Amino acid sequence: MNAVESREFREVCKRAGLAVTHQRQVLFEVLKNMHGHPSPEEVYARIKRRIPSISLATVYKNIHLFLESGIFREVSLHHGSLRVETNSKPHHHLVCTACKAIFDIDANELGLAEKTGTLPGGFLAQRYAVDVLGLCAACQQKTV
Amino acid sequence: MNAVESREFREVCKRAGLAVTHQRQVLFEVLKNMHGHPSPEEVYARIKRRIPSISLATVYKNIHLFLESGIFREVSLHHGSLRVETNSKPHHHLVCTACKAIFDIDANELGLAEKTGTLPGGFLAQRYAVDVLGLCAACQQKTV
DNA sequence: TATTAAACGATAATTATTATCGTTTGTCAA
DNA sequence: TTGACAAACGATAATAATTATCGTTTAATA
Numbered sequence: 303m304n305a306v307e308s309r310e311f312r313e314v315c316k317r318a319g320l321a322v323t324h325q326r327q328v329l330f331e332v333l334k335n336m337h338g339h340p341s342p343e344e345v346y347a348r349i350k351r352r353i354p355s356i357s358l359a360t361v362y363k364n365i366h367l368f369l370e371s372g373i374f375r376e377v378s379l380h381h382g383s384l385r386v387e388t389n390s391k392p393h394h395h396l397v398c399t400a401c402k403a404i405f406d407i408d409a410n411e412l413g414l415a416e417k418t419g420t421l422p423g424g425f426l427a428q429r430y431a432v433d434v435l436g437l438c439a440a441c442q443q444k445t446v
Numbered sequence: 447m448n449a450v451e452s453r454e455f456r457e458v459c460k461r462a463g464l465a466v467t468h469q470r471q472v473l474f475e476v477l478k479n480m481h482g483h484p485s486p487e488e489v490y491a492r493i494k495r496r497i498p499s500i501s502l503a504t505v506y507k508n509i510h511l512f513l514e515s516g517i518f519r520e521v522s523l524h525h526g527s528l529r530v531e532t533n534s535k536p537h538h539h540l541v542c543t544a545c546k547a548i549f550d551i552d553a554n555e556l557g558l559a560e561k562t563g564t565l566p567g568g569f570l571a572q573r574y575a576v577d578v579l580g581l582c583a584a585c586q587q588k589t590v
Numbered sequence: 591t592a593t594t595a596a597a598c599g600a601t602a603a604t605t606a607t608t609a610t611c612g613t614t615t616g617t618c619a620a
Numbered sequence: 621t622t623g624a625c626a627a628a629c630g631a632t633a634a635t636a637a638t639t640a641t642c643g644t645t646t647a648a649t650a
Contacts, residue, residue, distance in 0.1 A: 319519060320596090320597095321507045321595090321597065321613085321646085321648070322595055322647075323596090323597065323598080323646075323647070323648055324454075324646095325597085325598075326597085330648085332529060334532070335537060336530075336532045337533075338533075338548075339529040339530065339531060339532070339534060339548060340529065340530055340532065341527045341528065341529055341530075341608070341637095342527070342528055342530075342638085343527075343637085344485070346453070354647090355598095355599075356598090356599080356601065357598070357599040357601090358575075358599095358638095359598085359599070359600080359601085359639080359640090360597080360598060360639095362583065362638065362639075363597085363598090364597095365528070365530060368530075369530075371626095372492060373459065374530055374531060374540040375530075375531040376529060376530060376531060377481070377529035377530070377531050377539075377548070378522050378523075378524045378529065379522075379575060380521060380522045382606090383485045383486070383487075383605085383606060383607090384486055384509070384514075384520060384606085385483040385484065385485055385519050385520060385521035385522065386477060386480075386483065386484055386485075386486075386489065386509060386513075386518055386519075386520060386521070386571055387483060387518060387519040387520060388477055388478070388480045388481055388482060388483070388484065388518075388554075389481075389482075389512070395540075396491065396565065396567070396571070397575075398569075399572075404482075404483055404521070405567065405569065406482075407565070407566070407567075411566065412561070412565075414558050414560075415559060416560065417556075417557070418580075421540065421551070421556075421578070422555065423540070423549065423583065424582075424583035425540045425542075425549065425578070425580055425581070425583065426580045426582075426586055427540070427578045427579075427580040428543075428579055428580040428581070428582045429578075429579045429580070430576060430579070431523060431541075431576070431577040431579060431580055432574060432575070432576050432577075433568070433574070433575040433576075433577075434565070434573075434642095435571075435572055435573045435574070435575060436562075436569055436570045436571040436572045436573070437569070437570045437572070438495055438527055438568075438569055438570075439567065439568035439569065442568070442570055463618070464627090464628095465615085465616050465626090465627055465628065466616075467615075467627090467628065467629080468615095469628085469629075470628085485606095486606085486607085487606085499629095500628040500629090501629070501631065501632090502607095502630095502632080503607095503608080503609090503629085503630070503631080504628080504629060504630070505609065506606095506608075507608090507628080507629090508628095511620070519637075527636085527637060527638090528637085528638085535640090577607095585636085
């Protein structure tokens, strides 16, 4: 990491109220240089090559801090335990980023023009699952 | 459950190649009558009121069978372990329902008209996370 | 450079889920 | 109807992912 990147990282930490530690800095770099959607274990394996003594717990804690601070995002907004969809009508989800509540919205009410058929790359699109992220009415009140 | 519903359930099981058991039938009814996005534990609590001796393992096993057979869906397509998004550009996901692979696609390449601002119900929409479900090129070959 | 809060590493604990296994039940053919 | 056999069941052990705890180390800042 060069001087400019290092300064940037210090800025990022300052904004998030995080101390600048070696582990945190290397994790940041590693994540920036990974591709796709790595799991904490995969990140841990990678960062261990640079800091063999690092703990898996430190990786988890710092990934969470990065997510909370908006420095990185997670792939699935509602990962965690299995949930069954009981609404059989075509619908999408309104996900409140504050309270994590999920509301259903009818597909036609959201009115997206969903392209099915073959997409670039040869992917055959069959169905769209849309999460609209934002704030529910109740949480908008609270944050005012 | 009346005679018509019972016949329907038998049909559903026949199509899925599943035996018609009492536990399975009650689980089916309970799921049909629940709302939202219940977890297996919540379903278990509910079904226990009608079959106190039922095992949590049975609930899990049958929920999975229902999901595999397409009788119900699960809320998140890529639930399970935490994944970090390393692609900082606005993009969406192509999710292969066969091999579970996730490919990124640039938001503008997908070209959805995303309505932000306040939606019906007072939800403040800030960002869209779209999963396009279908089959990747490789899996289309296999299923031919 | 001394103080203090934050972060670290090791690891125990927890949670969600899956596997195992002996017993029971549903299916199907005779 | 019944008997054989596969499927499903309940109890619970095992596993995987994640989080909590706690004594030690390190960074912030006065």
